[in-house]
Amino acid sequence: MSSVLAALGCSGSSGPGATLVVTPDSILLNRNSTSQLSVTALDAAGHHITGVAVEFNSDDTLIVTVTNLGLVQSHDSVGNTTIRVRGAGAFRDVPVRVIPTPASVAISPADTTIFQYDTARFRAVVLAITGDTIRSLPITWSSTDTTIATVTTSGLARSAGRASTTFIQARYQGLSNQARLIVRDTVILGNRVTLSGQPYGAAISSTGVAYVTLGSAAQLARTNLPSQAFAPAVAVGSVPTAVAFNSGGTIAYVTNQLSQNLGVVDVATNTQTDVIPVNGDPFVVIVQPGDSIIYVSTNVNRVYGIRVATKALVDSFPTPAIGNGMLIKDTLLYVSTHSGGTVIEFNLKTRTVARTFTVGGTPQKMAISTDGNILYIANEAGYVQFWNRITGLQIGSPTLLTGSAGYGIALRPTTGKLYVTTAYFGGGGIYVIDPTTHAIINSVITGGSTREVVFAANGIGFVPNESGWVDFIK
Known part of the structure; x- marks a missing residue:
């Protein structure tokens, strides 16, 4: 095996003028490996002296032996010893350390989270094949993304300002290990609330009641804002996906996807009191102004209008793919068609499709400008689009969400800024975008899979995360 050099320093003296x-000048060896010593004799003026006979000796031949040509050979024993070098009336001592064969690098902590501009201390040791620690070996530290965090030669990681995830790596020779460092945002994110059951869809009523769908728990979680405590849960149907309130906030409708119905929830009693059967698995629901009719998309690629009082179908229209985003402006319903790459404009008065915008990609959730003229479209293809609702044309170029799939989108009432979430590939992100310049103002990688983003009229907002929590927005 090859030797490893360590700067331990050697001692010695000069003979008369040499x-x-x-x-x-020092040697660090694994068991049963070698290192070659090279010796040069210099006179008082620093010139090479030729023809000098050099002698090598080991203080402990059980640890290392040395040939008359200076080849140092370690054996099965580990420990410290010295090679004595003599020649031209001078001597030099070379310290030698023999260690067990390194097998791995252990790093701790394995994962840690800090806030922007904070630090975290990492430690690493080299382990022998027996699992024993080999102490005092030189570790090389690095960060996989220095725009997120840097790390010193002693393993102190420091946030560089960007909120995201990097890996802190520790190396010794050809061995390495890494630990995940999550840098949490202090600008976008507020409190994080643990919530099991795969939080997915969300809505906030006009009275400040918030429901979050829990897909794997067949429940809705509830909080009364500004409280951030989600309890108690509402039992609903199988795989609840989306939820919407009526205008007064007294009734909520939830798409019970695998139950193939809409659950009707009495907000006062926090109970699902009725169901409305639908054709196919329902995905998204929206309440038409006036509260008497609801629209729901299903996986049979249709949108259905249903009169709440009678559960009767009042209308339906086909979509080229599942509708996964809906919003209403005045008498027009807009539906994004996911893999269909379109947004359909449906006239609620005439109950006819008015226009179809070919937006491309995979449009997901939508929002609308305060003046009602611009549609904001989160696109799973990795961008946000700005669509003029009046002309039916795209405005400028999309805002790219590098390496991320756009999913949720909402306009914050108190700031006028767009908040966009990303799911699927490159997920777990929240972007803040200026809707006027289309520029990304800030962003944070939260981890997990962020879904919808919702805001109350007073600006309180949050993002459900399928990985088991809700992030409140600062």
């Missing part, structure tokens, strides 16, 4: 220069 000096020995030995390279390396």
Whole structure:
């Protein structure tokens, strides 16, 4: 095996007018490996002296032996010893350390989270094949993304300002290990609330009641804002996906996807009191102004209008793919068609499709400008689009969400800024976008899979995350 050099330093003296220069001046060896010493004799003026006979000796031949040509050989024993080098009336001592064969690098902590501009201390040790620690070996530290965090030679990681995830790596020779460092945002994110059951869809009523769908728990979680405590849960149907309130906030409708119905929830009693059967698995629901009719998309690629009082179908229209985003402006319903790459404009008065916008990609959730003229479209293809609702044309170029799939989108009432979430590939992100300049103002990687983003009229907002929590927005 090859040797490893360590700067332990050597001691020695000069003979009359002569000096020995030995390279390396210290040796770190694994068991049963070798290192070659090179010796140069210099006179008082620093010139090479030729023809000098050099002698090598080991203080402990059980640890290392050395040939008359300076080849140092370690054996089965580990420990410290010294090679004595003599020549031209001078001597030089070379310290030698023999260690067990390194097998792995252990790093701790394995994962840790800090806030922007904070630090975290990482430690690493080299382990022998027996699992024993080999102490005092030189570790090389690095960060996989220095725009997120840097790390010193002693393992102190420091946030560089960007909120995201990087890996802190520790190396010794050809061995390495890494730990995940999550840098949490202090600008976008507020409190994080643990919520099991795969939080997915969300809505906030006009009275400040918030429901979050829990897909794997067949429940809705509830909080009364500004409280951030989600309890108690509402039992609903199988795989609840989306939820919407009526205008007064007294009734909520939830798409019970695998139950193939809409659950009707009495908000006062926090109970699902009725169901409305639908054709196919329902995905998204929206309440038409006036509260008497609801529209729901299903996986049979249709949108159905249903009169709440009678559960009767009042209308339906086909979509080229599942409708996964809906919003209403005045008498027009807009439906994004996911893999269909379109947004359909449906006239609620005439109950006819008015226009179809070919937006491309995979449009997901939508929002609308305060003046009602611009549609904001989160696109799973990795961008946000700005669509003029009046002309039916795209405005400028999309805002790219590098390496991320756009999913949820909402306009914050108190700031006028767009908040966009990303799911699927490159998920777990929240972007803040200026709707006027289309520029990304800030962003944070939260981890997990962020879904919808919702805001109350007073600006309180949050993002459900399928990985088991809700992030409140600052």
